[in-house]
Amino acid sequence: VPYRYTYPRPVLTVDAAVLGYLMGGGLMVLLIQRKLAPERGRWALPGGHVRMNESIDDAVGRELEEETGLANVKLEQLQAFGAVKRDPTRRSVTVGYFTLVKLSDHRVQAATDASAAEWYPLTRLPELAFDHCEIISVALQRLRERTRTQPIGFALLPTKFSLTDLQRVYEAVLGRSLDKRNFRKKVLALGILQELQELERNVPRRAARLYRFKPAAYRTAIQNGIYFDV
Amino acid sequence: VPYRYTYPRPVLTVDAAVLGYLMGGGLMVLLIQRKLAPERGRWALPGGHVRMNESIDDAVGRELEEETGLANVKLEQLQAFGAVKRDPTRRSVTVGYFTLVKLSDHRVQAATDASAAEWYPLTRLPELAFDHCEIISVALQRLRERTRTQPIGFALLPTKFSLTDLQRVYEAVLGRSLDKRNFRKKVLALGILQELQELERNVPRRAARLYRFKPAAYRTAIQNGIYFDV
DNA sequence: TCAAAAGTGTTCCTGGTACACCCATGC
DNA sequence: GCATGGGTGTACCAGGAACACTTTTGA
Numbered sequence: 423v424p425y426r427y428t429y430p431r432p433v434l435t436v437d438a439a440v441l442g443y444l445m446g447g448g449l450m451v452l453l454i455q456r457k458l459a460p461e462r463g464r465w466a467l468p469g470g471h472v473r474m475n476e477s478i479d480d481a482v483g484r485e486l487e488e489e490t491g492l493a494n495v496k497l498e499q500l501q502a503f504g505a506v507k508r509d510p511t512r513r514s515v516t517v518g519y520f521t522l523v524k525l526s527d528h529r530v531q532a533a534t535d536a537s538a539a540e541w542y543p544l545t546r547l548p549e550l551a552f553d554h555c556e557i558i559s560v561a562l563q564r565l566r567e568r569t570r571t572q573p574i575g576f577a578l579l580p581t582k583f584s585l586t587d588l589q590r591v592y593e594a595v596l597g598r599s600l601d602k603r604n605f606r607k608k609v610l611a612l613g614i615l616q617e618l619q620e621l622e623r624n625v626p627r628r629a630a631r632l633y634r635f636k637p638a639a640y641r642t643a644i645q646n647g648i649y650f651d652v
Numbered sequence: 653v654p655y656r657y658t659y660p661r662p663v664l665t666v667d668a669a670v671l672g673y674l675m676g677g678g679l680m681v682l683l684i685q686r687k688l689a690p691e692r693g694r695w696a697l698p699g700g701h702v703r704m705n706e707s708i709d710d711a712v713g714r715e716l717e718e719e720t721g722l723a724n725v726k727l728e729q730l731q732a733f734g735a736v737k738r739d740p741t742r743r744s745v746t747v748g749y750f751t752l753v754k755l756s757d758h759r760v761q762a763a764t765d766a767s768a769a770e771w772y773p774l775t776r777l778p779e780l781a782f783d784h785c786e787i788i789s790v791a792l793q794r795l796r797e798r799t800r801t802q803p804i805g806f807a808l809l810p811t812k813f814s815l816t817d818l819q820r821v822y823e824a825v826l827g828r829s830l831d832k833r834n835f836r837k838k839v840l841a842l843g844i845l846q847e848l849q850e851l852e853r854n855v856p857r858r859a860a861r862l863y864r865f866k867p868a869a870y871r872t873a874i875q876n877g878i879y880f881d882v
Numbered sequence: 883t884c885a886a887a888a889g890t891g892t893t894c895c896t897g898g899t900a901c902a903c904c905c906a907t908g909c
Numbered sequence: 910g911c912a913t914g915g916g917t918g919t920a921c922c923a924g925g926a927a928c929a930c931t932t933t934t935g936a
Binding site for chain 1: 656657663701704706729730
């Protein structure tokens with residue numbers, strides 16, 4: 423039974439830019455290969471149609487899980503993308519979302535409308551469907567703003583990490599190098615890091631001390647925001 | 653002829669939170685009274701349906717002009733609002749926009765789907781249709797962030813204004829009072845103000861000097877952003 | 883002469899920035 | 910012993926914050 427409306431309606435979709443950090447590889451984004459038209463076979467952000475009985479926030483979480491297996495991820499809305507020709511085959515409007523995940527936490531796996539799901543480095547993206555390249559660039563912009571007010575590094579790193587790891591994350595996100603001494607001073611001053619009695623293993627140099635974030639202080643920081651001007 | 657689709661589609665609309673500043677009255681928002689269902693007779697943000705052959709950015713400008721007479725206004729997107737029950741009568745998703753205008757520049761006039769168009773102070777809003785109250789609060793939040801990076805005062809004030817006028821704008825937006833001497837020092841240091849050989853008239857006190865912004869320097873500031881931490 | 887707001891500088895202190903050398907480890 | 914990154918402290922400077930009195934004008 424087709425659905426009938428007095429006036430035409432654009433298709434409404436949601437898309438998720440899920441970012442992760444690969445040690446030694448920089449920022450990564452999770453892509454799927456489309457199994458269906460339009461843009462069949464091309465790489466794209468996970469996403470899909472909004473159903474009538476779910477909010478757009480719920481829709482993007484569902485689509486992400488369906489297509490990549492990533493579940494229980496809290497996504498933040500970026501904005502709507504509504505250029506007339508963004509989908510050459512029909513009028514569609516999408517709402518972009520983004521989030522940060524630890525690569526180590528998630529083994530991604532293609533499913534439903536995706537024939538593959540893979541992490542790609544932001545610096546070497548394949549040709550993407552629709553305006554997904556623009557969505558990713560808005561996500562990156564948002565992430566850069568976020569560094570000032572949220573402890574983003576900890577969403578991206580494994581539980582235990584060295585201060586150098588953390589600095590590399592910030593350098594990858596901001597796209598510039600930072601002063602080691604000043605970075606450590608500032609990040610330790612936030613008071614959300616706990617020094618562990620543990621060092622890196624199997625490195626061909628002096629092993630770095632490992633840290634983790636203090637869960638309570640970290641939650642407070644997330645909620646109240648921080649002021650971290652690197 | 654009704655339009656038919658294989659899957660159901662939410663209605664897609666756009667809404668504009670147009671903010672102005674009234675001397676002595678604080679921040680104002682432009683509202684219309686709805687002439688049509690749903691929410692007929694209730695006050696709401698100007699807005700309406702997105703057509704198939706226009707971008708969402710174009711749609712919001714068109715709707716604003718149609719309903720209030722405000723034309724050639726550059727609106728900035730906030731985000732999409734897509735809770736399932738935001739419109740109790742049907743599934744609809746809206747994209748919120750906002751902009752700043754000089755009250756003095758615009759005589760608003762209701763038209764098409766609006767039976768009235770009026771400025772309301774943000775502090776005394778009537779009961780609003782749908783989730784428009786939330787859209788306004790997101791707009792205000794965005795405006796506060798904007799004070800750091802854009803010379804917002806000048807979008808809201810008449811061409812000639814005193815430094816006290818400008819300070820009142822920032823106080824209204826930020827919701828706190830500012831130190832007069834520090835404010836003047838900082839705002840003059842931006843180098844986008846031109847001192848005029850002209851004073852206020854008809855005030856029952858010492859008249860304040862008037863300023864205007866230097867057009868060239870102002871445009872540069874808009875483009876490159878400023879750093880203005882009041 | 884009173885009320886009301888205009889206009890004006892200085893001091894203190896915090897916090898950012900720049901900067902170089904020794905240390906520990908694995909090979 | 911050498912290459913590699915780990916780890917550490919100081920000095921300078923800019924800019925923010927706090928703060929009070931005199932001036933002008935109209936009523």
